[in-house]
Structures are given as structure tokens and as C-alpha cells.
Amino acid sequence: MSGPEPNGIVERTRAQTLSLPVELSVEKIQDFQAAFSIMDIQSKGFVGPEDINQVAQAADMVLEENEAQLLLGSADEDHSGGIDMREFISIMTTPINQQDLEEELRATFRVFDKDGNGTINASELKRFVRLWDSELTEDEADDMIGQADPNKTGSITYDAFVQFLLHT
Structure with missing residues (x-):
């Protein structure tokens, strides 16, 4: 008797855990997680304006006072002051x-x-x-x-x- 494919289980589980309206491959989710972790410098599980500022400083860029908050803008759906992994993936998968x-x-x-x-x-x-x-x-x-x-x-x-x- 053969069971479901392991990758299919992981894919559905991850997408369900993130409550996303789209189906994503395991590889795509891993890519998003890697990109998110680069910005989530302190591994808090969310990216706030201070993280954006640190990434900018590492790139020898100086952002204006509210520029990092503006970059987060409407992506912060729950108005927590930062974006979590679900919000990040939502941004990345929303057609514009x-x-x-x-x-x-x-x-x-x-x-x-x-x-x-x-x-x-x-x-x-x-x-x-x-x-x-x-x-x-x-x-x-x-x-x-x-x-x-x-x-x-x-x-x-x-x-x-x-x-x-x-x-x-």
C-alpha cells in the first residue's frame, strides 16, 4: 500500500500552517523562508522597520526617518508594526x-x-x-x-x- 508523497504532505502542511490562499511548492516556500530570514536579522519571526534599516545600513544605504515603515506599508495586514512570514509570502505571491x-x-x-x-x-x-x-x-x-x-x-x-x- 502506498501512502501520500512526503513532499505533498510537507507542501500542504506548510501552506496550511501559513494560511495561504495559493498552493506553493516546497522549494518556493524554502526560497521565501531564506529571503525572509535574511531580513529577520534577530530571528524574531517578523521583520520590522529596524530590520529594514539594518539591512540598508549593511548595504551602505541611509534611509530617511519613516522610509522603512513606508516600505512595510500595506504589507503589515495585522498592523503589528512589522511583517511575519505569512504576510511576506502574501506580498511575494500577490500579482501586481x-x-x-x-x-x-x-x-x-x-x-x-x-x-x-x-x-x-x-x-x-x-x-x-x-x-x-x-x-x-x-x-x-x-x-x-x-x-x-x-x-x-x-x-x-x-x-x-x-x-x-x-x-x-
Whole structure:
């Protein structure tokens, strides 16, 4: 007699535990957990504005006073002051329309473009990329930045940034 596949049980259990409206593979949940744990620096089970600020500082970025709270914004569905794993996965699996995506990309770009000149420094983007994927080798990070800055100008325009993020 054969029982249910172990991965199917894990997949359903994890999705049920998280109370998500979508079915996710075990691998996808693990990817989300890994990304969440990078931001949950103190392993509290939630990400608050202070965590966002610490991640920004590690990337040599300085956020304005309420900028971290704004980044959490509507994602904090229970108004706890931070986002938990369920809220994070909800954000990551919620389809967004093109106009919302454009606004989010522009807001993200402005976080990097501190002087407002319409470009961001390639080396700053590289530090940020390495922070978010700590297993990324120096050569892999260089390759990614090379895709965003193919002319090796040392700065990345908004259009190049969007192409970099969307891998187009």
C-alpha cells in the first residue's frame, strides 16, 4: 500500500500552517523562508522597520526617518508594526498590475538614487545584490552588475535598473 508523497504532505502542511490562499511548492516556500530570514536579522519571526534599516545600513544605504515603515506599508495586514512570514509570502505571491509595478520600481530606484540625479552607482548596487544573496560569488555579482551596466559606466540608469530587476 502506498501512502501520500512526503513532499505533498510537507507542501500542504506548510501552506496550511501559513494560511495561504495559493498552493506553493516546497522549494518556493524554502526560497521565501531564506529571503525572509535574511531580513529577520534577530530571528524574531517578523521583520520590522529596524530590520529594514539594518539591512540598508549593511548595504551602505541611509534611509530617511519613516522610509522603512513606508516600505512595510500595506504589507503589515495585522498592523503589528512589522511583517511575519505569512504576510511576506502574501506580498511575494500577490500579482501586481503594471502601473503598481512601475510605481514600486521607481520608489525602489529612488532609495538607491540618493542624490536624485537619475542614476545609481554600480558598486552600491553590487553590495546590495551581495547582501540579498550571500551565497553569490564575487564573479556572479560582477556578472549581474555587468548586465545592468553593460557599457561599464559605473552608473545605472532607471531603465537599466528595471531591465536588471526584470531580467529582460
